Amino acid sequence: MRTMRSWFRDTTGGLPTTFWYLWSGTLINRLGSFVLVFLAIYLTQERGFSASQAGLVIGLWGVGGAFGTTAGGTLADRWGRRPTLLTAHVGAAAMMLALGLARDLWAVALGALLLGMFAEAARPAFGAMMIDVVPAKDRLRAFSLNYWAINLGFACAAVLAGLAAQANYLLLFVVDAATMLITALIIFSKVPETRQVGPATATRAAPRGALRTILTDRVYLGFVALNLFAALVFLQHISMLPIAMGDDGLSPATYGSVIALNGILIVVGQLFVPRLIRGRSRSHVLALASVVMGVGFGLTAFAGTPWFYGLTVLIWTVGEMLNSPSNSTLIAELSPAELRGRYQGVFSLSWQIAGASAPILGGLVREHAGNDTLWYGCAALGLLTAVAHLVSGPARERRATALRRSGEALAPATATRAPQPAEA
Structure with missing residues (x-):
C-alpha cells in the first residue's frame, strides 16, 4: 500500500492547479468524442x-483542421491562449450540431470543414498553455497524464457511441457538442491566461519574423515531417x-468495442510508460514506436474476426504509447518560448495534413x-519512419540542448516577473 501511495504521489504530485483544470477539460471533452x-x-x-465520399468528408475535416491549427497557433501567441481556447470550443460545439443536422453531401462536407477548423484551433493554444504552466522537469509525466485522460475518455466514448449509434446517430453529435461547451465553461471559470510577455520576448526573435524562423528551422520541420508519416x-x-471491419460483416458496436481496447490499454499502461x-x-524510443505501429497496422491485412482485429489494435497501441510522451516533450524543448503557439500550430498542422490525406x-x-x-x-511506412528517426535524432537533441541553455541564460532576467503556478 505504501508503495502504491508513493507511486501515485510521484506520478501526480506537485503539478500546477491550472494543469489539473486543463486535464479535467480534456477528460470531459474526450468522454463525448x-x-x-x-x-x-x-x-x-x-x-x-x-x-x-466518406474519405473526402473526413479529409475535409483535416483540411479545416490545417487552417485551424495555423490560425490557432498565431492567435495563441498574439491574442492569448485562453480566448483562443474559448472561441475554438464554442465554435466547434456549434459546428458539431450543424454537421449532425446536415443531409446533402455538400452540406456535410462544409460542416466537416468548419468543424475541423474550430476543433483543431484549440490544439496549439492548449499545448502552449501546458508548456507555460508545467516546469520542464515535470512535462513528461504531465503530458503522459493528459494523454491518459484523452484515452480514458476515448475508451468510454467508443463503447458508449457504439450503443448510441444503434439508437440515434444524432445523439452522438449532441453529446459531443455538450462536452465541448462544458470544457469551455471550465476554461472560462477556472483557467487564467498563461501567455507571458516580458524581456525574454524582446531579446529573442520578433513575432513578425515567426514564419521565417519556423521555415528555416530544418531540424524542427524534419521532426514534423516524420510525425506526418506516422500520422x-x-x-x-x-x-x-471501420470500413474494413464492416466489409467483414462486423457491426458498429463491434468496432466500438474493438477500438475501445486502444483507450483501455493506454489507461492501464500509460501511467507506467514514463518510468x-x-x-x-528519445530517438530510439520513437523509432521503436514507429516499428510497432507499422507491424500492428500491417497485421490488419490478416484480420477477419473481432479477436484478431483486437489483437492488431493492442499491438499498434503499444507503439502509440511509446510515441506520444516522447513527441510531446520534444515539441516543448524544440520550441522557442515566444513562439510556442506557432510551433505547436506547425506540429498540429502535420496531424491535420495527415487527417486530410490519410x-x-x-x-x-x-x-x-x-x-x-x-x-x-502502412507497415512499410512505419519501418521507413523508424530509420529516419534514428538518423535525425542526434541533430534534434543538439537543438534542444542549445535552446535549453539559451532559456537558462535568460531566466535570471525574468525570474522576478514571471508568475509561479500554484501547486495542486
Missing part, C-alpha cells in the same frame, strides 16, 4: 455515401479500419489496389 470515431460508419451506413499510418484506424522510457534515447489515400489505395495493399503499405 463520439463523432470522429464513428464518422466513417455514419457516412457510409446512415447517409449512404461511398468509401471515397498517415495511425489515422487509418478512424477512416479505413520505462525515462533516461532512454482517409483519401487510404480509400484510393483500398479501392484500386486492395485492402491488403493498404495495410502492407
